[in-house]
Amino acid sequence: MAAHGLLHRGARVMRDAGRGRLAGTALLLLLALFIAGWDWDKPLGGAGSQREIPTADAERGLYDWRAAAFAPRVEQDKRVLMVVYDDQTLIATRKRSPLDRGLLARALRNLDSMGAKSIGIDILFDQPQDEDGQLLSALHAMRTPVWLGYANFGDNREQIIFEQQQYLDRFLAQARTDRVRPASIRLETDSDNVARSWPVPVAGQPPLLSLAMQPSRAFARYRGAIQYRMPRAQADGSEEPVIPSLQIDLIADPSMAAALAPMVRGRHVLIGGDIVDIDQFETPLSGRQAKSTMIGLEVHATMLAQLLDGALLPAVPGWALWLAAALIVLAAALTSLADLRWFWLVPALGFQAGAIAGLPLWLQASGWDTKGLPAAGWALGWVIAFAAVSAAARAVNSQQRRFAQAALGKYLPRDIAAQILAEPEKLALHGEKRPIFTLFTDLEGFTKLSHAIAPEMVAQLLNRYLDMLSDVVLAHGGTIDKFVGDAVVAFWGAPIAREDDGRNAALAAYAMWQAGERFRQDLPPGVPPIGRTRVGLHHGDAIVGNFGGEGRIQYTALGDSMNTAARLEAANKPLETSVLVSREAVERSTLDWWRPMGRVRLRGRATPVDLFEPVPDFPVEDRDLLRAALAAFDDENADKRTEALASLKAVARKYPDDAGLANLVYRYEYIGDGGIYGLG
Known part of the structure; x- marks a missing residue:
């Protein structure tokens, strides 16, 4: 597997490096091979020439040290x-x-x-x-x-x-x-x-x-x-x-x-x-x-x-010098290309340094003639090869990193995208159970609208709308899961969880509704009116990770938490609200702008859910009245439930244009004693 990964990385670098960079890297590798393989004792240009390779002085010094040390x-x-x-x-x-x-x-x-x-x-x-x-x-x-x-x-x-x-x-x-x-x-x-x-x-x-x-x-x-x-x-x-x-x-x-x-x-x-x-x-x-x-x-x-x-000192054959040079250059290139973690890189570098430095010493101590051995050339050739491949790989990685960061930046906040790039194992191909905040949105009436206008206008409006909502998610530190038509699915708490995820998710839910309102008020001429943006937010466990296999993967969340958030978004329509949040999410939001919207049984769910709606401008005393009135409906005393219904009607009368409050009163009138309103 390691060899396969190395070959894959090498092929990717060669594919993405470009001809110019590949040519430059190849020339540097050839230079490294020449320096590591040339017998410094031989002048450049053949017999009679006085030109020497650049490392000749260093080679002489190293040889003299070896010859004296092992004399x-x-x-x-x-x-x-x-x-x-x-x-x-x-x-x-x-x-x-x-x-x-x-x-x-x-x-x-x-x-x-x-x-x-x-x-x-x-x-x-x-x-x-x-x-x-x-x-x-x-x-x-x-x-x-x-x-x-x-x-x-x-x-x-x-x-x-x-x-x-x-x-x-x-x-x-x-x-x-x-x-x-x-x-x-x-x-x-x-x-x-x-x-x-x-x-x-x-x-x-x-x-x-x-x-x-x-x-x-x-x-x-x-x-x-x-x-x-x-x-x-x-x-x-x-x-x-x-x-x-x-x-x-x-x-x-x-x-x-x-x-x-x-x-x-x-x-x-x-x-x-x-x-x-x-x-x-x-x-x-x-x-x-x-x-x-x-x-x-x-x-x-x-x-x-x-x-x-009879001390006829044997010299290392020329072919052996070139073979050693090729192995050294290859080892440097592969080490650079492998991009090892430090706990593997340090031993690998130590072993190679020991071999490069130790082999000339061992040969000298064993009675070989190491006068023409390019000991300094081996080290310099290794450095040149390592640097050449490393520079090419870094350039490709930097290019890919910029592309990946730009791509990830469309779905993840910049700080999370940067951390994912630094620690890619956080996006490994597996799932894990994690508590997350899940958000679903839907644009009311967009499907009907798409049949009434030109396809080009549909694409333009949809792209603009999704851009606006995506910006809200990313600005509040969320991860965009997917787009389903005009719907946006996002979550907080994965791949990286932060302490303020609950607050950010709640703020994003309200901001996405606001963005939808701005969008519907700024339509091009000739476009029919568009409905509200509905939002559902829930907190619960989900299986989060990369799914789909090696060839085609998607980082997403699966599980009951996702289903509940989707049901909350859908509940906005019959309950005549725009943003509905479950008690589990409200309690972790650290915000105090919530007004209770009763308890309902969501479609396809057996367990009732306490609903809340973000209303920053709603008076505190009225929120308290609603909270007390709804709590009284859990009491077995019929008189208290009657008083609670009267309190609900009193608050609703203050806000005759608030369809959500009117619907809340209707539900509690309809369900009667001890019942729970169910959404079919």
Whole structure:
């Protein structure tokens, strides 16, 4: 049923939204799908383009947070060693950059003797030094595999110029042996200078330094995230660097070789600089570590350690990203379209928010590469889809609400119509027993008149008459049940009951008679005279609700209360009155303008009804005389009933033109002792 209702609501929104609004909503949904499904790591416009999706910065920040929060915490890595030279080394050797090659030659000889597994040199030999001969000699004598740093002028114009490229190529050609070969030291960063991914190999260049030192067929095509690691806290709370390092001065010192050999033997050794403002990279861990940048040498060492671990992080397939995006957009659209009550909406929103926020975290913690995962795009796509469908639905609902309120406003007071629209369950398809004030009217002689004038005039007069009476009902807070020809049926107390319903119903009964009098006095020329408007009002229980089925319903009241009100209206004709109200309604009206009109047995009813008529201008003392006289007719004493009849005649003589009073006297003369006047 819920799915059927959702489909029905969706079909209604599509039907009533209009082409323009539907097109705009569709475009927004496509935008939401694109933002939620696009891999932010890929530039817009294909390879070579620098344009990024708007959420790229947010995605980078979220990824860095995930990568740092779930970074593996490890002991110090015993497989890799960094040998670094820093600013103090350069000062001591009186060479700013590059490193003194005589010092490097001595370090290489010692490393070779210490049993290093392989050596990678993150230094570009792109300009001559006096010690080049020493370095070449040391390289030619190496038994340990050595990989010399290589960069290409075409890919690194900011770091190397053409002349440097020429010298580098000549030097590498002179140094090359079976054990000494070039390796690319190229690293890639995103536009915010953060190194997150393995660099893409360039055709025609030597292998990446880490892949050269530890060849791996699986990693040869890997383009995913670099798995940075965090140090595990020791028992005393201290932390050791994940990648250990030694100063090149110590390695180059022959007297230290024996002591340092255990730290070198069997390890991959990377040699490079730790120079201020040179070869420094931000990483996803930058916000979690005291030092905000990482030297390029450590980035290479981290990639080498990832390769040694076999940590080939699987990426979420593109089709899965688009499927997730479609589900997110669909969930947002359906949630918006469902128009849930708050106690259902809050859990639904909580579940979806938890899924959108939690899935990237779960994937990262499970060892997936979430670098291209559009986490912010999911959230933004959901918001756009929800807002787009919600705006369309609200526009349609507003349009329908205005139409419904205008339609309801023809039958209900505005405040009740507004409350019904806010709480439509008040008009649910069921009935309930409620005490209501029921009012019936009839226009005397209109049926006969309709045969004497043109149909167009009949329609004009009838519409005008019904409008006048409807305005009276609505102005007094009543609900219009139906029109039956020239008759109006209305009630108070449903669908919403109010404390002043009795007073309003009584005032409306009298005002409707007044409206009828104004109508009959303001007829177009040539229209025969029209009779009085007769009104009957009663209070009693009725079954109130929507009846008729799902396809065709009517909000109405059924039951004895309705029948009694109809009989009261009909009783006006034989009793020569215009407005008759039952005692049940009079006692709840809080008004004091009633004069009693006796007790009668209505047509088709077994129980007698005490009748009252609203007469605001009737003197209070005469109302009291009538009340006392009619009460005396219930007394068994014949003399008192005789006196009561005399009192009735005395009051009637004061108002010789009051047909209702004359009829009252007649009835009590006719019924005789202890009888009740019955209407056939």
